[in-house]
Amino acid sequence: MTEREFTFAFQGSEGERQTAKGGPEQSLISALRDSSSVFSEEERKNEGKAVQLLEGEHLRGALNLGMPCKCLPENAHLEALFVGGGGGSQGREGIAEGKECTTFTVGAAPGKRPILKGPEAGVDLCVFALEGETVGEALSEDGRFLPEVGGEGWRLVERQQGRRAFPLSLAARELQAGAYELGFEGEGAGGRPNLRELAQELDEYLKGRLGGGGPWEAAQKEFEELMGGVTPNRVPSHVAKLPTAMNESVGTLRWSRLGAEGSAACFHLARGHVLTCYHAVKMMVGEGVPESEWGPAVRQAASVSFTYRTTAETQWKVASDGLKAYSAELDYAILALEAAAGQGSELRPGLAAWSTKPVGQGVVYAVGRHFADALMLVPLGPRESGDLSGRRSFQAFSSHSFSRQPRSERAPYGTEFLHDPASSGSPVFSYYGGLVGMSAGGYQYEERVVEFGPTVQAIAAHVHLNHHPLYQLLFGGGPSKKGCSVM
Template sequence: MASEEGQGKTYHYFKRAILALYSDLKKQSAVIDELFAKAFAEALKQGKLNSAVFKLYRENFGKETKNSTLIKVHKRLGVLSDSGGFIEWANNGNDGSATCFVLRDKYVLTCHHVVGHIVGEGVEEKGWASIISHSARVTFSYEDKYPKENSWFSLAPWFEISDKHLDFAVLKLEGDRSLFPAGLVQFSYPLPFNGLIYIIGHPDGQAKSADGCTVVPVFKRKRECHCHIQRGQKGVCNNVKCGPEDRQCIHMFTQRSFQHVINNPNVVTYDTSFFFGSSGSPVFNADGQLVAMHTAGYKYKKNKQLHSIVEFGFSMVAILAAIKKNYKAWYEFELPSLWEDAGSCPGEHEDFTSAYTNDIEMETLE
């Protein structure tokens, strides 16, 4: 505590030798002393307590974006997370992992490009089923330590429902059905225009975790992408400085790089910390409804660290509409009549624009 004669003055705790190196600090301290002296004198004149001087410089700040979550949502997400699965594979030196989730009964949903990584390059899709069965397996209990052998489910030699444009694939589990987690398809819901979403998956092949992030609204997508580029380009990245090892640097992106995502009504865009291994993760809205499947993002390297411009997931409404249109018999037999009253699945007649460009790097291990 300062003595009475010392109140209203600033105090310095720097060593004098260090302080002498920075002459501007002395000037700034003189300015602060003057400001406090005026405020202190004014407070005395008005008969206020000395603490009023410091209250003048105290500010209560409010967050611009609300990201608090109701406890009931946490509880709901905790239950829904049981259906999120960890899929790993080992195929003749081709090892990797990703995320999936139970769609209904014995069927799980993941990304088409994930299955492509499982089977490897140069294999026609008609031969994928057998490779999937021999190379990959799924567990739903990877929440802390790596699961024991009896916690895994095999995959059947079955690959019949998929779509490259919407980047989804349905796989079939083998084993005791009573041990399979509940399906999430009945919780499907249209994409949110804004607000919070939650991604539950296995980023970097680690234990199951959840990431809460903010939706980038459609009308802000272009601006957000370009802002990320501008921040990444400040004196750091250019064609001259960046060598072959930095081929993913941000200068590879152009004004046209993001058109297929920016203008695509079948995706939700957001900013998440989930990168490799999280493809195939379920995406929930703030009410715990399944709105999308986390798919990919535009990544780049800056200062040898990985960054991302924007991430996106394909709408569950669009995915289910595509299944109903192209695999109607399977849809009607295996999935419930989700929109029976409406007569058709929302989005059934939408144009499923591909979100692939040469600039996209899918977020799975290679």
């Protein structure tokens, strides 16, 4: 194979494209340094910063600096940028000559643990593998991933329709030119256990929306009609026509542990117990802590606050043995509270009294402490729409769903393309005021964001099965006059 020629430009530069070339086995960074004085001069100006090379048309991600030039497609064009302050550039080393090259794109699944060491965080990576290597071996040799990535329990999940999962023991050649999310077994595609099933459900819905500009345009038109012709990101809570007491039962869970701070939403469920997301509690305790040791860590790190219209903010602590129930699959956790020293003990009414079965379609509201997000439910398939008894999760469009998200290869860009992460754990109500679910986040579907969360019915059923006395305490007292049965 003769020398491979390619072009490059510096990201954000208005200048013309530069040309570089290298031998088939020569690394990209070496080819740039040897064949382009323009690149070498720019690198000297940015001494101490790390180089990123992005290829957006074919390889769709940040390239490994050690990639052999033979792996580049014909007419490849790279964007070069210098990032960070104090880190050098790394690339794979020790390339065996004469072996065929396979490339595939890898990104972190939304909401999951970090996978990258350095300044590439927030971008997709184009990984190359040599003939005979498995996916795990290619990731391990890449040099940009954290040491624990690629070990037992990790897997890749397709970003395209179907969202099939692949073990890292698979031959890398099977993934040629594909795009995947990398995460840990058990946490599931996209950071939650059932996103593959939700994506398939969304596929079926969109297939039936063809015509008039395409399925997304048809869904947007329906969304605007249901919202009265306007699609603000958020609307004041009173527009949702919910009782004030419901809004005031929504609180903020904050934590500070080992130098890390964060927050999520929560709400008073009943009798001094709040409901929030499992992934928020996991973020609180940190990676590597067994679930059996979460209780003391949560008690030490967490506080909960509610702001009422008539009183000052009230701080609550998690009680001793306060982590009462949780499920990674449903992404929920129930915490028992106790009043902090010197604080009052008043809590607004628990929302479990308004619990009801899932809504099949239409508008629901994810209610935070100050605003409500109007969401349009993605209806179940025709064969299932009449029976909601087994519905464990809901998914819905918001106004965010109809604007395309930034493509990762144009990075670096902020990784929080979803709603404010502190909104996870917000209650979700039907138009008539029934508590039907809990907001758990969103996932990216073909550059769109779709909201999702567990139904309150599924949470109650899990508590009933695994923690029956707790179920009786929180849900078993019978509905209030305004409420209705959840099961």
